[in-house]
Amino acid sequence: MPTEVLMPALSPTMEKGNLAKWLKKEGDQVRSGDVIAEIETDKATMEVEAIDEGTLGKILVPEGTQDVAVNTPIAVILAEGEDASAVSAPSPQAAESAPPVAAAPLEPSPVAASAPATPAVVNSAVAVPPQPETVPEPDVPEGTEFVSQTMREALRDAMAEEMRRDGDVFVMGEEVAEYQGAYKITQGLLQEFGARRVIDTPITEHGFAGVGVGAAMAGLKPIVEFMTFNFAMQAIDQIINSAAKTLYMSGGQITCSIVFRGPNGAAARVAAQHSQDYTSWYSHIPGLKVVAPYTAADAKGLLKSAIRDPNPIIFLENEILYGHSSPVPKLDDFTVPIGKAKIARPGKDVTLVAWSIGMNYALKAAEELSKLDIEAEVIDLRTIRPMDVETIVASVKKTGRCVTVEEGWHQSGVGSEIVAQLMEKAFDYLDAPVLRVTGKDVPMPYAANLEKLALPSVQDVIDAARAVTYR
Amino acid sequence: MVVAANKSAVGRAPTAKAPARAAAKSPARRSDKMAAVPEFTKAEELEAYRRMLEIRRFEEKAGQLYGMGLIGGFCHLYIGQEAVVVGMQAALKQGDQVITGYRDHGHMLACGMDPKGVMAELTGRRGGYSKGKGGSMHMFSTEKGFFGGHGIVGAQVSLGTGLAFANHYRDNGSVTLAYFGDGAANQGQVYESFNMAELWKLPVVYIIENNKYAMGTAVNRASAQTDFSKRGSSFNIPGEQVDGMDVRAVKAAGERAVEFARSGKGPYILEMLTYRYRGHSMSDPAKYRSKEEVQKMRTEHDPIEQVRNRLLEKKWATEEELKAIDAELRDQMNAAADFASADPEPDPSELYTDILR
Numbered sequence: 090m091p092t093e094v095l096m097p098a099l100s101p102t103m104e105k106g107n108l109a110k111w112l113k114k115e116g117d118q119v120r121s122g123d124v125i126a127e128i129e130t131d132k133a134t135m136e137v138e139a140i141d142e143g144t145l146g147k148i149l150v151p152e153g154t155q156d157v158a159v160n161t162p163i164a165v166i167l168a169e170g171e172d173a174s175a176v177s178a179p180s181p182q183a184a185e186s187a188p189p190v191a192a193a194p195l196e197p198s199p200v201a202a203s204a205p206a207t208p209a210v211v212n213s214a215v216a217v218p219p220q221p222e223t224v225p226e227p228d229v230p231e232g233t234e235f236v237s238q239t240m241r242e243a244l245r246d247a248m249a250e251e252m253r254r255d256g257d258v259f260v261m262g263e264e265v266a267e268y269q270g271a272y273k274i275t276q277g278l279l280q281e282f283g284a285r286r287v288i289d290t291p292i293t294e295h296g297f298a299g300v301g302v303g304a305a306m307a308g309l310k311p312i313v314e315f316m317t318f319n320f321a322m323q324a325i326d327q328i329i330n331s332a333a334k335t336l337y338m339s340g341g342q343i344t345c346s347i348v349f350r351g352p353n354g355a356a357a358r359v360a361a362q363h364s365q366d367y368t369s370w371y372s373h374i375p376g377l378k379v380v381a382p383y384t385a386a387d388a389k390g391l392l393k394s395a396i397r398d399p400n401p402i403i404f405l406e407n408e409i410l411y412g413h414s415s416p417v418p419k420l421d422d423f424t425v426p427i428g429k430a431k432i433a434r435p436g437k438d439v440t441l442v443a444w445s446i447g448m449n450y451a452l453k454a455a456e457e458l459s460k461l462d463i464e465a466e467v468i469d470l471r472t473i474r475p476m477d478v479e480t481i482v483a484s485v486k487k488t489g490r491c492v493t494v495e496e497g498w499h500q501s502g503v504g505s506e507i508v509a510q511l512m513e514k515a516f517d518y519l520d521a522p523v524l525r526v527t528g529k530d531v532p533m534p535y536a537a538n539l540e541k542l543a544l545p546s547v548q549d550v551i552d553a554a555r556a557v558t559y560r
Numbered sequence: 561m562v563v564a565a566n567k568s569a570v571g572r573a574p575t576a577k578a579p580a581r582a583a584a585k586s587p588a589r590r591s592d593k594m595a596a597v598p599e600f601t602k603a604e605e606l607e608a609y610r611r612m613l614e615i616r617r618f619e620e621k622a623g624q625l626y627g628m629g630l631i632g633g634f635c636h637l638y639i640g641q642e643a644v645v646v647g648m649q650a651a652l653k654q655g656d657q658v659i660t661g662y663r664d665h666g667h668m669l670a671c672g673m674d675p676k677g678v679m680a681e682l683t684g685r686r687g688g689y690s691k692g693k694g695g696s697m698h699m700f701s702t703e704k705g706f707f708g709g710h711g712i713v714g715a716q717v718s719l720g721t722g723l724a725f726a727n728h729y730r731d732n733g734s735v736t737l738a739y740f741g742d743g744a745a746n747q748g749q750v751y752e753s754f755n756m757a758e759l760w761k762l763p764v765v766y767i768i769e770n771n772k773y774a775m776g777t778a779v780n781r782a783s784a785q786t787d788f789s790k791r792g793s794s795f796n797i798p799g800e801q802v803d804g805m806d807v808r809a810v811k812a813a814g815e816r817a818v819e820f821a822r823s824g825k826g827p828y829i830l831e832m833l834t835y836r837y838r839g840h841s842m843s844d845p846a847k848y849r850s851k852e853e854v855q856k857m858r859t860e861h862d863p864i865e866q867v868r869n870r871l872l873e874k875k876w877a878t879e880e881e882l883k884a885i886d887a888e889l890r891d892q893m894n895a896a897a898d899f900a901s902a903d904p905e906p907d908p909s910e911l912y913t914d915i916l917r
Contacts, residue, residue, distance in 0.1 A: 259729070285729065291759070296718050296752025303722015306707055307657070309729060327749075330712050331719060338698035340691035341914035343707070375915050399917040 091171055092141045093162040096128065096150070099135050101357040102409050106130045108154045108163060117145045119166060126152075126163065131239060131412065132273035143168045228390060228425045235386075235416035243385035243417050244274050244350075244406065247392035248312060250422070252282050255310060258396055261288040261297060262314030262351075271316045272352060272411055298324030298349070302331045302401075305347040310396060315351035318367045318405065324349075325370075332401035333376030348395045350404035353381070354446065354496050355533055355544060357409065364533035366497035368445075371403040372473045372506070378427055379474040381405040381445040385415045387471055390425030398427060405473075407446045430477035432484070436466035439554045440484040442507055443494040444470040447545075450526070451494045454550035463558055473503055478510045485511055489520035490557040494550055499527040521557035526550050594801060595816075597809045602876040608650075608807045609867045609882070612642035614889050615666045616864060618675050619838075621893040622665065622682055626842045630901055631682045635696045638666035640837040643863035644769055645670035647810025648737060651818045652705075655732065659707040659720040660739035662697035663769075663836075667739065671704040679896040685903035692906040693914065714747030716740060717766065721753040724764035724827075735763045735821045743774025745788050751795075754827065758795045761826040765817045766792070768831045769804065775840040776848040789831040797827050804832030805861040835861070 096106065109127040113119055119139040126137040146167035150157055157163065238246070252258045259282075264271045266279040266289040279287040290297040294315065301313040315321040321328065332345045354366035371379045378400055382388040388406070395402040417423075433448065434455050443451035448469050455465040466484050470477065485491050491511060493504035504525035511523050526549045534540055600608065619637045626635050638645075641663075649670040652658075660667045668678050673689065681688025681699050689699040697711040707723060710716040720738025727734040744750060745768050757764050768788040772779055779786050789799035798820070802813040810832065817828040835857045839846040846854075871877040 291752070291755055293752040293755065295749045296721075296756060299715060299718020299749060299753065300722040300725050300756060303659075303707075303719035303724075304726045304729070305722070306719065307723045307726035309726050326712055327715060327718060331710070331715055335698075335700075335708070336917060337914045338690055338694040339700040339708070339914075340689065340693050341917075342690070342700050342702060344917050378916070 091146060091165045091167050092143070094125070094137065094139070094164040094166060096157045096159050096161045096163050097135070097137060098159045099128070099130055099133050101359060102412065103130055103159060104412070105156045105158045108150050108152055108157050109134065111148060111152045113145045115145055115148055119143060119145050128157075132241060132276070137163075139166060141166050141168075143171075146171065229386075229418045229420070229423070234419040236419050237414045238385045238389075238417040239412055239414050240382075240385045240388045240406070241272070241274055241276075241411040243389035244392055245276055245278070247389045248275070248396070249278060249281060251393055251396040252278070252286060255396075257308065258310045258312065259286040259288065260312040260314060261290055261301060263290055263292055263316050265289060265314050270314070272408060274406075274411070275314065294320050294323040295327065298327040299331065301347055301349075302327050302345060305332070305345045305401075306335065306343050308344075310346045310348075312348045312350060312396060315349065317356075317363060317408075318351055318353040319363050319365055321349065321351070321367070328371075328377075328401070328403070329374055333374050336400075337376060344399050345401050346399045348392070348398075348402045348404050350392070350395075350402075351406060352408040352411070353405035354407055355409075355528075355540075358535060358537065358540060359533075360535040361532035366495065366528065368405055368473055368495065368497055369502045369506075371405075372476075372503055373501075374474075377401055377403055377474060378472065379403045379405065380427060380472050381407075382471055383410065383433075383443075383445055383448040383469050385413075386417045386423070387425055387431075387469070389417055390423050391427060391471065393422075394424045394427050397424075402427070405445060409446055425471070428472045428475045428477060430471055430480040431469045432466060432480070433469040434465065434467040436464035436488070438463045438488055439465050439490040439492060439558050440481065440488045441465050441467045441492050441494060441550065441554065442470060442481055442504075443467065444473065444503075446496060447494040450545055450547050450550045453547045454494075454554060457547065457551050458554050461555070461560065463554060463560060465554060476506070476510070478507075478514065481507060482511065482515045485515045486518045489518055490554075491519075491523045492526060492550060492553040492557060493523070494526045494545060496528045496544060498530055499525055500530070502527055521559070524553040524557055526553050594803060594809065595812065597803075597806060598812050600808050600811075600870075602871075602874075604650075604811075605867055605871050605876060608643075608646055609864065609871060609877075610885055610889070611646040611649075611670065612807065612864045612867065613886060614675070614892070615642045615646070615669050617886075617889045617893045618669055618678070618896070619665060621897050622679065623838070623842070625679070625683065625897055625900070631696070632684065633695055634662065635682065635842045636663040636665075636840065637838045637842075638663055638836070640857065640863075641769060641771060641804065641832075641834045642666060643807040643810050644767070644804045644832045644834055645739075647807040648767060648814040650811045651814030652735070652737070655705065655734040656818075657705045657707055657720075657723045657727075657734065657736045658739070659716045659723060659736065660709070661713060661716055661741060661744060662709070662711050663741070664697065664699065664709045668699055668701070668704075668706055668709075671701065671706040673699070673701050673704050673706060675892060675896040676899045679893075679900035680903050683900040683903070684905060685900060686906045686910075687899065687903040691910060691914075693910065714740060714744040714749050717744065717747070717750045718753045720766075721757050721762060721764055724757065724762040724821075725760070728760065728762050733822060735765060735818050737765050737767055737818075739767045739769060741774060742768060742770040742772070742779050742783065742788060743777070745770075745791060746774075746782060750791075754792050754795045754797055757827040758792070758797050761824060763821040763824070764827045765814075765821050766797075766827060766829045768829065769834055770831055771834050771836045773836075773840070773848065776844070776846075778848065787831070789829055792827070792829045797829055799829030799831060801831045801833060804834035805857075805863045806866060807863055 113125045124136045143166040150163040265275040266287045269276045301311040355364040441451040684692040699709045724736040789801045803809040
C-alpha cells in the first residue's frame, strides 16, 4: 500500500507552511532517515525526513507552493512492486484526519532554527476572524496606508525601531540572539545590533530578571524576553519586589524602565506547566503596567510605547497570535498609548470585553450573535493595568449588559475586577448580571479533547451573551 | 576535583592567597595564609577611626530610638562589622556603585550619605532618604552611588550584577560592590549571577559578610561549604578570605578585587570574616550564641579598638584627641536623632505618589 507523506507542523500552533524545496525527485529510492524536502514558515525552515523505505512514487505538491495546510499529503512513497499510477489525489477530508505517519519534523538545522518542537496539532478553535473593517484605527491619522504583517513581525519591528532610536535599549533572554528567538520574535536583531545589545542569557530566569532590573536601575532600558511567562514564575520576585516597588520605596529616586515580554497563556497541547495565563497575577500589582495586545498594529504600537515608558511593563503576548496577520499602519513612528481600550466592533445590545486571544472568541461570537439580531459591542482592552474602566462603563451604560472573556481562571481573574468595577460604577445601568467567560477551573490538560474543553469557546461567549440579553 | 578547581580559580588572581579552612571556624581570627596586612599611614588610621566610629555611634543612637518607639518594624544594626564597609569604600572611585541587603545603615554612611537623612528614614519622616516610604531596609542615593537597601535575601546580588552589566554596557570603567551575608550566600540567584558575571566578565566585586550567623543559624548548620571564598570556584571566580575586623586588611583586599574587576577580568569574591555584636534585628535576643563568644570578639577583635590602639601606640593621636573626635560624632548623631524626631511624617498625599513615574 503506498504511503502518504504529509505536510508536517513545525510547532503546535503552525497551520500552514511553504514547500520550499524537493531534495528527491520522482523515481528516486528513499530510505528511512533520508531528507526528502524542505518546508518553511515565517519563523523557521525544517527538513522533512522519510520514515518508510521505497521509491518516491509521486510528488503531489510541487516545490515553491505557498501555504500548504498541515497534514496535506505532499508525496507518496511506493513499496516494492507498487505503481505510481495506482495513486490518486487524496481527498481533503482524508488529509485532515490522518496523522502524519510517513514524515516527521527533524531537529532544526544550524542555519534554520524552529520553535521548540512539539507534536503537531492545529487548534482550529482559535482561527482568527477577519478584522472588522468598519472600525477606524483610533490611533492612526486618516488616509494612512496599511501593510499586512504578522504579530511576530510587528513585535520585531517595534524593538528594532526603538533600538535604532535609543542606544540604551537592549534585549536579553534565552535564545534571543544566535537562535533568532525561540519564537523568532527577535529575528535579525543580532545581525543589526550586534552581541552587545542582543544578549543570549543562560537558562536562569530569576538571575537574568534581576540583572535586567539592576541595569534598569542604572538607567538602561532593557527588554527582557521570557521564552514564555510560565518560566517567569521563577523571576516573579525580582519583577514585583525589585522592579515594581523600588520607585516607591526610594521615594521616587530610583526608576526602573524595563519591559518584560514573551508569550503568555495557553499555546496548544503543551499541558499544565506551559499553558498558564498570568494576566491577573501581574494586574494585581501597583507599580506595574500590564499590556496584552490582540492585533499586529497594537502589538507594534504598544511595544514601542512600553519601551519608552519609564516604568516596568509586563507585555503579554500570545503564541497562537504570533503568526496571524493584520493591517499595520505604515508610519515612521507609530505608537499606541498604554491604558486606552479600543472599540473593536460597535454594537448596542451587549458589551463583550476581551483582550489578547480572548478577542478571538469575542469577535467570532459577535459575528454569530449578529445573525441572531444581537449586536455586540466588542471592547479590546489592550492594557489591563491601568485599566480603561471609563470605556467599559461608557459602553455598558449604552448596552446595559456585559460579558468578559479571558482564557485565565475565574477566581480573582481580570473579569472579576471588571465585574466589580461595573458594580461600583454602572450598577444602575445594568439590566442583567455581568457574566464571565473564562478558562475552566482546572490545570490545562494535554489531551486534545480535554484541552478544548478547558479553554473558553465561542459558544460559551454566545451562550453568555444570550443569557444576559434574555434571548 | 573541587579542591583542584578552587586552586585554579584562586590562581587566576595574581595577589590572592589560598583561603584558610581554619579561619571559617573562627571568623575573626586572622589565618597565616591570609594576605599580609599593609600598614596604614597616620592619615589613613585617623580617617578609618572616624568613619567606623561614625557608624557605631549612629547605630547606637538608632538602637536607642528604637527602644523609645521612634523607629518601628525591622532594624538591623551593623555594630561590629564597621571595618568591612569603611575598608571597602576606601578602595572605590567616584562613579562606583554599592548595593546591599537589609543590614544597610553602615553602607549608607560609608558611601557618604547624611546621617540625618538616614535617621529620618528610620523614623519614617518626610526628610528621610525615601521620604519615609522605605524605612530601614530601603534607602537609596544615586548621587552617592548607593543602590539600596534590599529586603529579599539575595536579590541584591542579581541587581548588583545588573548594575555592573550597565557599567560594562557603557564601558564607563566603574565597578559595583554587591554585599551579601553568609545566609544569602545559599540563595540560588547568587549562583545564577556568578555564572553570568563571569561569562560576561562584568566589573563586580561580591563581598560576603560572614558574621557567623544567618539570623539564628550558625554557618556550619546551614552551609555545606563554610569557606565562602570558594563559592565561585565552579565559575572560575577567584576568591579570598579577609579578616573583616581589620580595616587595613579589608582595604588592601578591596583594592586588589576592585582593580581586578576594573581591568576587565571579571568578578571577584571577598569573604569578610566579621561579627555582629547585636542580635539579627532589634527583636532578637541572640540566644543561639554565648555571651562569652560576643565578649571575646569585642575585647580581642573590635575593629575600632584595633585602630585606636595603634593610633595611641604610635603616638599618632592622644586620648584627648580621640575623645574629641568621639564627642564630635556623638553631637552629630544627637543632631540626627533630634532631626529625625522633630521632622514631620510624610504628607498623607504621599501615599499615592511614586507608584508610577
